[in-house]
Amino acid sequence: MTAELLLQTLASGVLIGLIYALVAIGLTMIFGVMDIVNFAHGEFLMLGMYASFWLFALFALDPLLTLPLTVLMLFALGVLVWKLVIRRIADAPALSQIFTTFGLMLLFRGLAQFFWKPDYRTIEGSLAAGGVQLAGLQLGRPQVIAGLGAIVVTAAVWFFLHRTRLGAALEATASDKEAARLMGIDSHRMFGLAWGIGAACAGAAGGLLSTFFPIFPEVGANFILVAFVVVNLGGFGSVAGAFWAGILVGVIEVMGGLLIGPQYKTAIVLVLFLAVLMFRPQGLMGKTA
Amino acid sequence: MNRPASLLAAGAAAVALPFVVRDPSWLNVAVLALMAAQLGAAWNLVGGYAGQASLGHAAFYGLGAYASTLLLVNFGWNPWLGMLAGGVLAAAFSALFGWSCFRLKGHYFTMATIAVAEIVQIVFNNWEYAGAAVGLTIPMDRQGLAAMVFADKAAYYWLALGLLALTLLATFAVERSFLGYYFRAIKDEPDAARSIGVDIARYKQVALSLSAFFTAAGGSLYAQKELYIDPASVLSTALSIKMALAAILGGVGTLFGPVLGAVVLTLIEELSRSAFGGSGRGTDTVIYAALIVLVAVFQPSGILGGLKARAARRRALRAGASPAQADAAARDTTGLAPAAHESTGAPL
Numbered sequence: 001m002t003a004e005l006l007l008q009t010l011a012s013g014v015l016i017g018l019i020y021a022l023v024a025i026g027l028t029m030i031f032g033v034m035d036i037v038n039f040a041h042g043e044f045l046m047l048g049m050y051a052s053f054w055l056f057a058l059f060a061l062d063p064l065l066t067l068p069l070t071v072l073m074l075f076a077l078g079v080l081v082w083k084l085v086i087r088r089i090a091d092a093p094a095l096s097q098i099f100t101t102f103g104l105m106l107l108f109r110g111l112a113q114f115f116w117k118p119d120y121r122t123i124e125g126s127l128a129a130g131g132v133q134l135a136g137l138q139l140g141r142p143q144v145i146a147g148l149g150a151i152v153v154t155a156a157v158w159f160f161l162h163r164t165r166l167g168a169a170l171e172a173t174a175s176d177k178e179a180a181r182l183m184g185i186d187s188h189r190m191f192g193l194a195w196g197i198g199a200a201c202a203g204a205a206g207g208l209l210s211t212f213f214p215i216f217p218e219v220g221a222n223f224i225l226v227a228f229v230v231v232n233l234g235g236f237g238s239v240a241g242a243f244w245a246g247i248l249v250g251v252i253e254v255m256g257g258l259l260i261g262p263q264y265k266t267a268i269v270l271v272l273f274l275a276v277l278m279f280r281p282q283g284l285m286g287k288t289a
Numbered sequence: 290m291n292r293p294a295s296l297l298a299a300g301a302a303a304v305a306l307p308f309v310v311r312d313p314s315w316l317n318v319a320v321l322a323l324m325a326a327q328l329g330a331a332w333n334l335v336g337g338y339a340g341q342a343s344l345g346h347a348a349f350y351g352l353g354a355y356a357s358t359l360l361l362v363n364f365g366w367n368p369w370l371g372m373l374a375g376g377v378l379a380a381a382f383s384a385l386f387g388w389s390c391f392r393l394k395g396h397y398f399t400m401a402t403i404a405v406a407e408i409v410q411i412v413f414n415n416w417e418y419a420g421a422a423v424g425l426t427i428p429m430d431r432q433g434l435a436a437m438v439f440a441d442k443a444a445y446y447w448l449a450l451g452l453l454a455l456t457l458l459a460t461f462a463v464e465r466s467f468l469g470y471y472f473r474a475i476k477d478e479p480d481a482a483r484s485i486g487v488d489i490a491r492y493k494q495v496a497l498s499l500s501a502f503f504t505a506a507g508g509s510l511y512a513q514k515e516l517y518i519d520p521a522s523v524l525s526t527a528l529s530i531k532m533a534l535a536a537i538l539g540g541v542g543t544l545f546g547p548v549l550g551a552v553v554l555t556l557i558e559e560l561s562r563s564a565f566g567g568s569g570r571g572t573d574t575v576i577y578a579a580l581i582v583l584v585a586v587f588q589p590s591g592i593l594g595g596l597k598a599r600a601a602r603r604r605a606l607r608a609g610a611s612p613a614q615a616d617a618a619a620r621d622t623t624g625l626a627p628a629a630h631e632s633t634g635a636p637l
Binding site: 035093095098100106217225232263264266267271273277278 | 405
C-alpha cells in the first residue's frame with residue numbers, strides 16, 4: 001500500500017465526513033432542543049436531493065445555484081412537520097415519539113416512491129462535475145465542492161447559534177427549557193425553529209450530495225445510522241462535536257473499508273459507536289451523560 | 290361472560306377459523322397476523338413489561354431462523370429441535386446483547402440495539418457458510434408434522450397459533466409471578482427498585498433472554514413456512530420495528546395488546562397492499578405509514594391502553610372523584626413511562 005493511496009483515502013474520508021457532519025448537525029440540534037430522536041432525518045436529506053434534481057431536470061438550474069432555495073424549502077418543511085405532527089407529541093411517552101418519527105420516515109419514502117418512482121436518478125453535467133488536483137491528489141470536484149459547502153453551512157449554523165440573539169435563545173432552550181421560558185423565550189417557537197434548521201441542514205447536505213450521489217427514495221437509509229453514530233460521538237446536542245465527529249467517522253469508515261474490506265465499513269463504524277456508547281456515553285465532546 | 294369463559298370462547302374460535310376461512314390468501318393473512326402477534330408478545334416481555342424499548346429484536350429472530358435452517362440443511366437436524374436450539378442460542382446471544390446495551394438508558398439504549406442488530410445483519414450478509422446475501426433454501430422433499438413442512442396453509446396456522454398461545458402463557462406466568470412486579474418496578478421506579486434490593490441488571494437480562502427465546506422460535510417458524518431465508522427477510526431493522534409496533538399499537542405491557550395491535554397492523558398492511566400494491570408505486574406504504582403516524586400522535590398509549598384509561602376514568606368519576614383526579618387515574622393505567630423531560634404528575 002502506497003502512501004499516496006493512503007492519503008487519497010484519507011482525503012476522501014474527510015470529504016464524505018464533512019457531509020456526515022452536516023446531516024448530523026441537523027439531527028443533534030433537534031435532539032438537543034427537544035429531546036426527540038428524528039428517525040425521518042435521512043428523509044429530509046432525500047427530499048433535499050430530489051429538490052435539487054427537479055430544479056435541475058425541469059428548469060435546468062444547477063444544484064449549486066439552487067442550494068439556497070433547497071435549504072429554504074427544507075426549512076419550511078421542517079417547520080411544517082413540527083407544526084402538524086411533532087408539536088402534538090412533545091410531551092408524549094418516548095416510545096410513541098420514536099414511532100411517530102419512524103412513521104414519518106416511512107411516509108416520506110412512500111410519498112417519494114409514489115410521486116417519483118423508485119428509480120435511481122443522477123444529475124449529469126452539473127457545474128461541479130470534473131476533477132481537481134490538490135497537492136498531488138486526484139479528487140472529484142463535486143466531492144470537494146460538497147465538502148467546502150458543508151463547512152460553510154456548518155460555520156453559518158455555528159455563527160447563528162453563538163453570535164445572534166435568536167441563536168442564543170435556541171441554545172438557552174436546549175440547555176434548560178424552564179429557565180428559558182421564565183426569561184420570556186417562547187419555547188414552542190424555538191422547537192419549530194430547531195426543526196426548521198435541522199431539516200435545512202439535512203436539505204443542504206442533500207443538495208450538495210446530489211451532484212455525485214444517486215437519488216432514490218431510500219437514499220436516506222445510507223445516512224441515518226451514520227448520523228446517529230456521529231451525533232453520539234460528538235455528544236447529543238453539540239454542533240461543534242458533531243462537526244469533528246463527522247470527519248472522524250468519515251475517515252474511520254474509508255480507512256476501515258481500505259484495510260478490512262468495504263463490505264464491513266458500516267460494521268466498523270457501528271462497533272465504534274457501541275464502544276463509545278459504553279465507555280463514554282456523553283460522547284467525545286458532550287457535557288452531560 | 291366472565292374473563293376465563295370469554296377467553297375460552299375466543300380460543301376455540303381461533304382454533305376453528307381454518308374450517309370456516311377456506312380461501313388460501315385470507316388464511317395466509319391470518320397466519321401472518323398470528324406470527325406478528327407472537328413476535329409482538331415476545332417483544333412485549335422486555336419492551337413492554339420491563340420498559341426496555343429494543344429496536345434490535347430482528348437479531349434474535351434472524352438467529353432463530355438461521356440456527357434451525359443451518360442445523361437442518363447441513364446436519365439434518367429435526368426442525369423442532371432446531372427451533373429449540375435457535376431459541377437457546379438467541380437467549381445466550383442476548384447476554385452479549387444485554388451486556389453491550391443495558392448500561393444505557395432511553396434513546397441511547399434504543400439506538401445501541403439498532404446498531405447491534407445491524408452488525409449481525411452485516412455479518413450474515415458476508416458469511417459464506419450461511420449463504421451470505423443469497424440466503425438459504427429448505428428442501429420440500431420431506432413433509433409432515435415431523436419435518437415441519439406442510440403443503441396446507443392451515444397447518445402453519447395452527448402452528449403459529451400454538452406458538453402464540455405458548456408465548457402468551459409464558460407472559461401470563463411472568464405477569465403473575467414476582468418477575469412481573471420486578472419488571473414493572475424496573476420500568477417505572479428503577480431507583481426505588483434498586484434501593485429495596487432488586488438486582489436491576491439481572492432482571493433486565495432475564496426479561497431480554499425470555500423475549501429473545503420466543504422471538505427466535507418465531508424466526509424458525511418463519512423459515513419453515515417460507516422455506517427460504519436471507520438477511521433482508523429475517524434480519525432487517527424494519528422487522529425489529531414491526532415487532533415493537535404491534536405491541537405499541539395494541540398497548541405495551543398488556544397481555545393481549547400485542548395480539549390486537551398485530552391483527553390491526555397486518556390487516557392494514559395486507560388490505561392496502563391488495564388494494565393498491567399492484568401499482569408498484571408504494572401506495573400501500575403511504576397508507577400504512579400515515580396510519581402509524583396518526584396512531585402514534587392521537588393514541589400514544591395504544592388501543593388497549595386507551596380503552597383501559599377511559600374505563601379507569603369512568604370508574605373514578607363514578608366513585609366521586611373530581612375530573613382532574615379521574616384524569617390522573619386514567620394516566621396511571623396507560624403503562625407507558627412518561628417522556629424524559631415531562632414531570633411526572635402526582636397520581637391520586
